[in-house]
Amino acid sequence: MASYMAFTDCSTSAPTRTFLFSRFRPRRGLPSIPPHLLQGLPVAGFRLPSLRITNSPSSFPKAAISTEASAMVIDGKSIAKEIRHEITTEISRMKDEIGVIPGLAVILVGDRKDSATYVRNKKKACESVGVKSYEVCLPEDSTEEEVLKFISGFNDDPEVHGILVQLPLPSHMNEQNILNAVSIEKDVDGFHPLNIGRLAMRGREPLFVPCTPKGCIELLHRCDIDIKGKQAVVIGRSNIVGMPAALLLLREDATVSIVHSRTKNPEEITSQADIIISAVGQPNMVRGSWIKPGAVIIDVGINPVEDATSPRGYRLVGDVCYEEACKIASAVTPVPGGVGPMTIAMLLSNTLSSAKRMHNFQ
Template identity: 40%
Template sequence: MATIIDGRAYAKEINRETKQRVDRLKKRGIIPKMAVVLVGDDPASKIYTRTKQKKAKALGISCQLLRYPAAVSQAELTAEIERLNADQTVNAIMVQEPLPAHIDNMALVGRIAPEKDVDGFHPVNVGKLYNNFPGNYPISCTPRGIMMALDHYQVPIAGADVVIVGRSILVGRPLQSLFINRDATVTMCGRKTPHLLNRLRQADIVVVAAGKPNWITGDDLKQGSVVIDVGINRLADGKLVGDVDFVSASQVAGTITPVPGGVGPLTVAVMEAQTVDLTEWQHE
């Protein structure tokens, strides 16, 4: 049976350290503050932002929620971002996705000050990550959380054969850079990649973020491999499952993340920690 990466337990450890850092900042008269821009009435987005607010409050982080109707214009949102950039009490800014079709998300993210970009999506921060640039800058939270979990569970990365399924800017692409920067050999794949299963069966580390429930099974994996399931899919019966069939995969993998309780809690914990990172860097 595989070792289970307990995202909830490790997230608690991250949160304890974050709380200690927040307390140290407060002794200096500094309160970390995150601003979240929420557009429309997407139910999942509402739940996610509530979770972030609740966790931030528990850690002593101020979290300001700025809500806009779905019909809001690009110009109005851009003006809000510029206002938050200029507000010295705001240390971190994020725009909750998904956004309405008429909003150019990339243009909006590009207006966030790079030093306040808690999601790590700004082109400047993406470029620094890609080039393995030295110094402090934010990194996309889910990939950062994955790398932290691998280190926490002492998974060797240098020299590992890594296959990432899913090429999004949220997970796949920044994660590719993080692995390459740690001397892994990385193959980026998508649903249409030829001979995908052959590639998976040779991989030491498999990361799946394709949005296809129970797609990858134990038969598709190398014995003893590390499997990171980023997918979260709700079935017709309401059950949440990942992109990997956990039951069969856990019989083959050496280490695996469950869904729920794996990558998800780490993403939230890393976002709160990165808010504190940004605050500390801005006050150095």
């Protein structure tokens, strides 16, 4: 998601709101979440028994730790860890049975620090589960042809099962040309229009589902949150998150609405939703008044906001005003520690699936 420094903070600068629903009462038809999949939060003076109680995320607002806080925190970090463990086991089994190790190639062009960090994290994640990683780092002034040459090489390499081009690319390159060059069978990012088309169509199956939206749905599944027949709203319509998230929700038989920058009064639509997935990159945009009591909130935004009390001078917040959401929703993903860890877990999952498919390994 686009992110930028902002002063917005729903606990301080935002106007005070009155909440009619200061405590969540389970509503009929709303999803119930198994306690072991939720991060324990103090609710009205007691802590929920939890197998996965983790530390509160660093951005956890103190105001939410009050008798009014009621939403359960969906612990993406813990769920992603569980998934990585499952992947490790599967990779080990595949290696033992057919001698194949899944391989992921990452191409990095230029010297953006954030991109280099992402690539490093992906490499570390690959190592942790047993995926072999291949890395190509090209200088900023490389030509499109040079990048295409490496993609072509990885397309032909039977040891590479997934290819990922780290975005953004330098401005002199045509991103579309480069992404289109990645073989559809190795497009573990799932951004190829053929994959998106198959995702949109009934009776068709994409080879890969884009990692972040796949992670959002996986969080819902692993928390036993019903999607079928539920009213879901996706905020944002990006190719990377919003649109595929909406298509995935539709495949799960949710009734789906997509709101975006041109939507008038988005809160009128979001406040009817059982499930909200927000992916706009606007810190604290989704206020408590936007949320239906008992709704489930998946917050994809990762936005740095200035924070003089932090050693780094900033902290990360989501699109959703977390402390307000905690008072109204039944479940919320924190930022960080919610959707974020799921994205890399899904990338590893896509790479494993690709290797299994290529070698017809069940």
